[in-house]
Each structure stands twice: as C-alpha cells, then as structure tokens.
Amino acid sequence: MANEQKLDIVVIGAAGRMGSLIARLVQEDPGLALVGAVERNDSQTAVSGLQCPVADSLAAVALPGAIAIDFTAPQVSLGTARDAVKSGMGAIIGSTGFTEGQKRELAEYAREAPLLWSANMSVGVNVLLRLLPQLAKALGPAYDMEMMEIHHRHKRDAPSGTALMLADAMARARDWELPEVRRSCRDGIIGERQDKEIGVMALRGGDVPGIHTSYFFGPGEIIEVKHTAETRENFANGAIRAARWLTGQKPGRLYSMQDVIFEEK
Numbered sequence: 232m233a234n235e236q237k238l239d240i241v242v243i244g245a246a247g248r249m250g251s252l253i254a255r256l257v258q259e260d261p262g263l264a265l266v267g268a269v270e271r272n273d274s275q276t277a278v279s280g281l282q283c284p285v286a287d288s289l290a291a292v293a294l295p296g297a298i299a300i301d302f303t304a305p306q307v308s309l310g311t312a313r314d315a316v317k318s319g320m321g322a323i324i325g326s327t328g329f330t331e332g333q334k335r336e337l338a339e340y341a342r343e344a345p346l347l348w349s350a351n352m353s354v355g356v357n358v359l360l361r362l363l364p365q366l367a368k369a370l371g372p373a374y375d376m377e378m379m380e381i382h383h384r385h386k387r388d389a390p391s392g393t394a395l396m397l398a399d400a401m402a403r404a405r406d407w408e409l410p411e412v413r414r415s416c417r418d419g420i421i422g423e424r425q426d427k428e429i430g431v432m433a434l435r436g437g438d439v440p441g442i443h444t445s446y447f448f449g450p451g452e453i454i455e456v457k458h459t460a461e462t463r464e465n466f467a468n469g470a471i472r473a474a475r476w477l478t479g480q481k482p483g484r485l486y487s488m489q490d491v492i493f494e495e496k
C-alpha cells in the first residue's frame with residue numbers, strides 16, 4: 232500500500248553492495264518507505280530480513296508513483312526502465328558498463344518515465360565534471376591529459392563509468408571525441424605518446440570503493456586531481472537525494488546527477 236507523505240522506494244539488486252546499503256538507508260529515513268526489493272531468486276535469502284515484499288522482477292512489486300533505485304548491471308537496468316514505463320514509476324539507475332546502444336535505449340524509455348542515470352552519484356565527482364574542462368582549457372594543449380582509476384577486485388567493467396565520464400569531459404574541453412582519442416592499453420614498443428590522446432588506465436584489487444585521478448602533465452610540472460570515495464555511502468546518499476529530486480520531474484529526457492546538484496531549488 233502507498234505510504235502517505237512518504238516517498239515509496241523499490242530497491243533493485245537489494246542483496247548487492249550498493250543495493251543492500253541503499254535498502255538500509257531507506258529504512259532508516261523517516262521520509263522514505265521501502266515498499267519492495269528485487270533480487271535474483273538465488274540471492275533472495277540475503278534480503279529476507281527486509282520489511283517489504285521481495286520479488287525477482289520489478290513488475291511483481293511495482294507501485295505507481297514510487298521510485299526504483301537500481302544498482303545492478305546494464306541489461307537488468309534496461310528491464311527496470313521498461314517496467315518503470317509500464318507501471319508509472321520513476322527510476323534512478325546507477326549501473327555502469329552500458330554500451331552506446333544501451334544508453335540510447337535508456338534515453339528512449341526516459342521519454343515516457345522520469346529516469347535518471349549517472350555512473351557516479353557522489354557530489355565530489357559531479358563537481359569535478361565541471362572543474363576538469365576548466366582546468367584543461369586554462370592549462371592549454373601543452374599539457375598531456377591522462378586518467379587512472381582504482382576499484383575493488385569484484386568490479387566487472389573497466390575502465391569505470393566514472394573514469395569514462397571524467398575523461399569525456401576532459402576530451403570535450405579540447406573538442407575531441409573520447410572514443411577517438413582514448414588509449415586503454417600501452418604495452419610493448421608503442422612509440423612516443425601522441426598529442427591527441429588520453430590514456431585511461433584501470434587497476435583492480437582489494438575492496439577499494441573507487442579512486443579516480445586526472446593528470447595534466449605539462450612542461451616541468453604535473454597537476455593531479457584526485458577523488459577518493461572512502462565508503463559507498465556517498466553514492467547511496469546521492470542516489471537517495473536523486474530519488475527525492477526525481478519525484479518532481481516529468482519524463483522527457485534522461486536526467487543525470489548534474490541536474491540534481493546544479494539545478495536543485
């Protein structure tokens with residue numbers, strides 16, 4: 232049943248690292264109600280303690296007007312977007328690793344339901360998205376730009392969605408297209424670095440929630456801009472802030488965390 236004056240939330244991937252944290256934060260928040268949890272059948276024992284219906288698809292726990300929060304994988308999140316359209320819900324999607332075609336599909340669903348996707352829900356990274364192009368422009372073409380990211384050993388996609396997002400912002404500042412200038416591997420006799428390239432490198436290990444460092448290598452100096460996510464709470468709180476923001480929005484285009492942070496109020 233819909234909760235009066237509370238924002239109804241359904242968490243998709245509720246047994247996951249992000250999903251379980253979000254489900255807990257939603258239950259602790261007096262302004263929010265956890266009205267459903269979605270998880271694969273073989274992982275549902277991990278969510279049996281939640282005080283809400285649990286199912287293996289959003290369609291089974293959908294509630295018009297509620298917001299789904301989905302941190303799973305691209306194919307699952309596309310299903311969430313489709314079910315959000317069918318059931319009159321909004322959705323916050325944090326999954327990463329979407330292909331260009333899958334992003335276009337997501338944008339199509341956003342024409343019919345309020346949807347927000349961001350590869351990184353933290354305030355810090357979203358502010359960096361604005362700052363890095365300014366740095367790139369101010370420093371000028373004599374400064375070589377590179378990006379390095381570090382994540383926990385379980386992460387499936389590389390480089391991270393955040394690294395691609397930040398590198399894209401750096402590329403655009405020089406009117407470059409990231410897919411044309413991105414180097415994700417340097418191995419062997421590769422010759423000198425080209426002016427028009429951005430290395431995007433990934434390290435994996437341990438339980439690191441996420442470290443991203445943008446480099447500007449200039450003549451006689453190096454500028455490093457580093458963001459460290461110390462816990463996953465900054466992503467989870469960002470997703471919840473985005474859910475509150477999304478309730479006031481109409482469908483039309485795929486929203487991002489930039490809309491939430493810079494256009495709030």
Ligand code: NAD
Nearest residue numbers: 244246247248249270271302303325326327350351352466
């Ligand atoms: P995880 O593997 O711990 O969790 C994913 C969960 O989804 C698992 O519990 C899995 O069983 C569940 N799942 C898989 N298929 C499902 C299905 N069909 N239906 C329902 N549930 C299903 O992963 P994680 O570390 O929580 O990360 C999840 C995603 O979020 C990744 O793509 C990651 O890169 C991304 N992420 C984004 C941000 C951000 O700020 N946007 C932050 C952290 C992680």
